[in-house]
Amino acid sequence: MRDDDPVSSPLPYAEVTDEAYATQAAAGFQPQEFEFAVVLSGRCPRCAHPSTTTLVDEVYRKDVAAPDPGYRTLLCECEAEHPGRPAGLRGCGAYWTLWLEVEA
Amino acid sequence: MIRLRPGPPATVADLHRAQQLAGLLRGELERVRAAAVAWRNGLGGLLVALVGFSLIRGRTDVTTLAAGWGALVGVLLLAALAAGVAGALALLRAAHGRLTVTPVAALPPVPLGDHLEAVAAVRSLRMGVGLVLLCTALLVAAVGVTWYAPARPATAAVSSPAVGSLPSAR
Numbered sequence: 322m323r324d325d326d327p328v329s330s331p332l333p334y335a336e337v338t339d340e341a342y343a344t345q346a347a348a349g350f351q352p353q354e355f356e357f358a359v360v361l362s363g364r365c366p367r368c369a370h371p372s373t374t375t376l377v378d379e380v381y382r383k384d385v386a387a388p389d390p391g392y393r394t395l396l397c398e399c400e401a402e403h404p405g406r407p408a409g410l411r412g413c414g415a416y417w418t419l420w421l422e423v424e425a
Numbered sequence: 426m427i428r429l430r431p432g433p434p435a436t437v438a439d440l441h442r443a444q445q446l447a448g449l450l451r452g453e454l455e456r457v458r459a460a461a462v463a464w465r466n467g468l469g470g471l472l473v474a475l476v477g478f479s480l481i482r483g484r485t486d487v488t489t490l491a492a493g494w495g496a497l498v499g500v501l502l503l504a505a506l507a508a509g510v511a512g513a514l515a516l517l518r519a520a521h522g523r524l525t526v527t528p529v530a531a532l533p534p535v536p537l538g539d540h541l542e543a544v545a546a547v548r549s550l551r552m553g554v555g556l557v558l559l560c561t562a563l564l565v566a567a568v569g570v571t572w573y574a575p576a577r578p579a580t581a582a583v584s585s586p587a588v589g590s591l592p593s594a595r
Contacts, residue, residue, distance in 0.1 A: 336440055343431035352427040357544060358537050359427060375536045380449045381457050381547055392432035394443035409448070416440045418432025425426075 332368045334406035334414045342366040342417035346395060352421070359421065361395065367415035370399030376421070392418045450536060454543040461519035461550045468516065468557045472509065475561065484571040494574035498567050505563035512556030519550035 350363030358377045365372045374395050397412030406414070487495040522542065532538060 336437075338435040338440070340431070340434055343435070347429040347431045350429060352429060354427060355533055355537055356541070358540060360534055360537060361429075373534065375450065375534065375540065377450065377540055379544075380446065380540070381453050381460075381543055382449050390439070390442075394432075394435060394439040396440070396443050396447060398447070410444065411447075416435050416443060418435045418439060420430040420432050422428045422430060423426070424428050 331402050331404055332413055334403040336414040338416050342415060346417055347419055365397040365399050365415055368413035370401040372397050372399045374398050392420050394418050454539040457543045457546045458520060464550060464554055465516040465520050487571060489576055491575040491577050498570050501563050501567035505560045508556045509560035512553045512560055515549045515553030519546045519553055
């Protein structure tokens with residue numbers, strides 16, 4: 322079974338990345354601009370399930386967060402079941418990074 | 426228009442940061458609501474303590490103040506009332522949301538809708554805290570004026586010749 326094929330049996334949860342994920346996501350995800358946020362929708366490069374990620378510039382918090390590196394890290398946030406996923410998390414575990422460039 | 430470009434190779438630190446941010450975003454509205462309820466209760470208690478238990482109390486009769494000072498006290502109390510009501514409404518809006526309905530067509534995606542509501546609630550919370558503190562300051566100023574403003578000059582005693590007085594006996 323290849324890791325990036327849509328699968329009939331549930332793909333196990335695994336926190337993995339690959340440079341190809343970013344390339345596929347950059348080509349396949351559709352950005353949608355809202356006030357204070359950008360919503361990226363597409364298929365996860367690993368599990369191929371529909372995934373929607375909301376990117377915001379600010380969030381209310383009480384504890385200290387890590388500094389912003391400039392690029393955005395996306396997680397698979399599909400609704401599908403992936404065995405072995407820790408409680409409180411979503412998706413299949415795949416992650417990758419993207420640059421968001423605003424064109425005039 | 427936003428264009429997507431592949432980023433640098435992702436690291437475990439990137440993963441943890443993204444997971445942390447996703448968690449913050451998921452629970453954001455609940456945290457803002459909880460903070461707003463705590464601020465509402467705290468500031469409400471402060472005002473009740475100040476007014477209800479008479480921790481600050483001015484003169485009961487402002488007619489004894491010099492001309493103009495009584496009116497100033499009235500303006501300060503009116504401003505305090507307005508600031509207090511507006512602040513209370515802002516705190517309630519932050520803690521419990523707006524009393525409005527949204528057209529279904531205008532609904533944003535679920536996590537984004539919660540984020541937008543959280544941002545609006547934080548703004549209301551800040552405004553409410555500021556207005557309640559302003560209300561308290563105006564109240565204290567009004568009470569201070571009643572105590573330290575100059576008093577109305579005492580009216581001059583009208584002297585009249587004694588009536589029916591007996592001439593002094595010689």
